[in-house]
Amino acid sequence: MFSRFESLVDPLAPGPEGQPPAQLGAFVWHFVRQSWKVIAVLLVVAGVVALIEVSLFDFIGRIVDMLADTPPGDLFAVHGTTLLWMGLVAVVVRPLAATLHLMLVHQAVEPGLTNLVRWQTHRYVLRQSLSFFQNDFAGRLANRIIQTGPSLREAVVSLIDAIWYVTVYTGSALFLFAQADVWLTVPLLFWIAAYVGVLGYFVPRVKRQATIMSEARSMLTGRVVDSYTNIMTVKLFAHAEREDAYAREAVVDHTAKFRRAMRYVTGMNIALVIINGLLIAGTLGIALWLWHGGAVTIGAIALAAGLVMRINAMSGWIMWVTTGIFENLGTVTEGMGSIARPYSVVDRADSKRLAVPEGEIRYEGVSFHYGQDRGVIDRLDLTVAPGERVGLVGRSGAGKSTLVNLLLRFHDVEAGRILVDGQDIAAVSQESLRAAIGMVTQDTSLLHRSVRDNVRYGRPDADDAAIWAALRQAHADGFVPDLVDLSGRTGLDAHVGERGVKLSGGQRQRIAIARVLLKNAPILILDEATSALDSEIESAIQEDLESLMQDKTVIAIAHRLSTIARMDRLVVMDAGRIVETGTHAELIARNGIYARLWARQSGGFLGEIEQDPAQVLGP
Structure with a gap:
């Protein structure tokens, strides 16, 4: 009854x-x-x-x-x-x-x-x-x-x-x-x-x-x-x-x-x-x-x-x-x-799913101001070719993160448009757009759930074998088996706490990298992806990121320039505009903003990187 x-x-x-x-x-x-x-x-x-x-x-x-x-x-x-x-x-x-x-x-x-x-x-x-x-x-x-x-x-x-x-x-x-x-x-x-x-x-x-x-x-x-x-x-x-x-x-x-x-x-x-x-x-x-x-x-x-x-x-x-x-x-x-508040970012009634056969990204005359008088991104044009790896460089506030947020359509552009393989991202569904992009952020936030659930967030149908493979690739398989939470759950079943507070910064970052590895999206965004790692682990993961970036279009943001010096092209931003572009060697030779930033970091952050650009870039 x-x-x-x-x-x-x-x-x-x-x-x-x-x-x-x-x-x-x-x-x-x-x-x-x-x-x-x-x-x-x-x-x-x-x-x-x-x-x-x-x-x-x-x-x-x-x-x-x-x-x-x-x-x-x-x-x-x-x-x-x-x-x-x-x-x-x-x-x-x-x-x-x-x-x-x-x-x-x-x-x-x-x-x-x-x-x-x-x-x-x-x-x-x-x-x-x-x-x-x-x-x-x-x-x-x-x-x-x-x-x-x-x-x-x-x-x-x-x-x-x-x-x-x-x-x-x-x-x-x-x-x-x-x-x-x-x-x-x-x-x-x-x-x-x-x-x-x-x-x-x-x-x-x-x-x-x-x-x-x-x-x-x-x-x-x-x-x-x-x-x-x-x-x-x-x-x-x-x-x-x-x-x-x-x-x-x-x-x-x-x-x-x-x-x-x-x-x-x-x-x-x-x-x-x-x-x-x-x-x-x-x-x-x-x-x-x-x-x-x-x-x-x-x-x-x-x-x-x-x-x-x-x-x-x-x-x-x-x-x-x-x-x-x-x-x-x-x-x-x-x-x-x-x-009862309207959405500020809304899918069109006729929006379609994004298809990404190649992975080309094109910014055409993009402007965005966050409602401010002065521009954060101002009439910016940028094309990232399919499979190209581009590093974004610039001082804090230059507009690097905003450029990425606009690609993810966390905000709608105020002028211009952004295209992915010729498709205006404003005309496709937000879910399909973000499903095609994998991102590792500096401020890694994990769900207060098990390690398995956090890694599987990248691909919900993944089995434990695929999860362990991603963890090994992210060099997280060494600590995950030893995890134990207050309820006695261990390994993949252990809960990581609110925002992942039970793990160290490096452990959280490696779980986040495993999650993106499992997602295996055609477009990859790295926002200070290895900033929380020590040099040894960073060096090991850099090798795995190299394999992860294969056949993907990559946009990487890093204040530590050594982490993006190997990119195919570097884009230097200042006050919402692109002021320099080229390879590491080309920008060093130009002796502009990038060269000055590189010189400032040549002591502390770059000990593991050779100072000769030719050696940095490799053959």
Whole structure:
């Protein structure tokens, strides 16, 4: 029975394509409509449950009147059928309706809708551009996605219950009171007006403060996660107290906003206690006055007392539910700020898969500024022939990494175009473009998974034999068998920690190189690929990189010029433009920027490289 209800909402449903709506109502409906049948049934069942609850108070009033008007010996003979029906409602119908309501809420909607929102928002955000993630805390983004799901679900479920209970209880109370005597409705009408007034004043203010507090909570989460993510830097610079101060600012800010929100909550509850007291005293006072005059029965007084006490309890629940709804909607609104944002890099509707039979790369009049006034890449032309190995050289900020990022289409060019084998990369799918490019970066980041999973990221269908072959080629087979994690997993099964923190820099780099070796893409990008390695390992891997680069188009970036001196051609960049191009020997002979950079590095980084360019380049 549980599994049947649990299967009503599929948390892994793919959902509608495209950006989630940026308006609150449309955003909520975007997810609710995917399980609207279950929500509709829940709405009906919640109404039935509320009606049954009210009917119990009607039963109490009628039973009191039966006891007052019927001799004890005739009670069951006269009212037996009615009493049996009341018992059936209390013992059978009410539990069945409540069970159905609980099953729909706890088995279908809560786990299903909650994780459907999380799954679909995660899938959408995961495909945002690189700059989207670079401009925010990873912890804050994750917190917003995780919190939006339960907040949206709780708002929907609470709204359904609140609507029915308010409608059924107040409506039924007015109807039953009017049946007994219209004067009994007067205190309830005044209470409804006052209750609406209290809600109208406090709820918008609580909602506003809830949104502000949710943003402060996300900021606090982001700062704490930022410290944990960069714990090595914190330790190296002995800045625990500085991080305390960084987090303290967020704690102080969150506390102040939390207290401000709680002031409104306290004021709301004080107002509620006052109007509830007036409702109880007014209703019972009028009921006793009417009974004293013979206008109502004792059963009517029992009904009025029971319903008023129930409304008194329910009003507090409704107030909290309403506040909770707006608090949850505030969290959803905050989450929308990160989730419901358009992609900055989008595939065209008619985009095709990139085909790379040769591997030629051509930049034609490319400009890109990162939104700045001055150019980072300015009207640049560059052709890399199929199978050519080109090294990019230049000072920091010259535009080398930007040139690579544009090829990977992490950003769209502002002018010009980039072609791969004659195909404009803006007209092909991003997935197929990046599948054709292998890249090893200086800042190697591994997934907090096993060594096997990290290497297999290069080719998901690879078996262990292929994985070990890649590890041997990257000179990682010497340390991987000895790896052991805290759970006792060893070798390929050992987990490497967040971003690979359980490995040394050189070990991480070798795993990353193995991953790219396994991918075996036709275009290869090396961005300081051996910077984290010692000279002995670097020398060994350089030999393997030579074989890796065979029959591939290669773009290599290195500040350590010895690592790219063997390239077919070197391209020297400065201020977003190409200022020199040629072989190592040609550029040394030209005595320009490259020659000066080479001279500066001829002592420290280049001990293992012969100074004679002819010897460096080989025959």
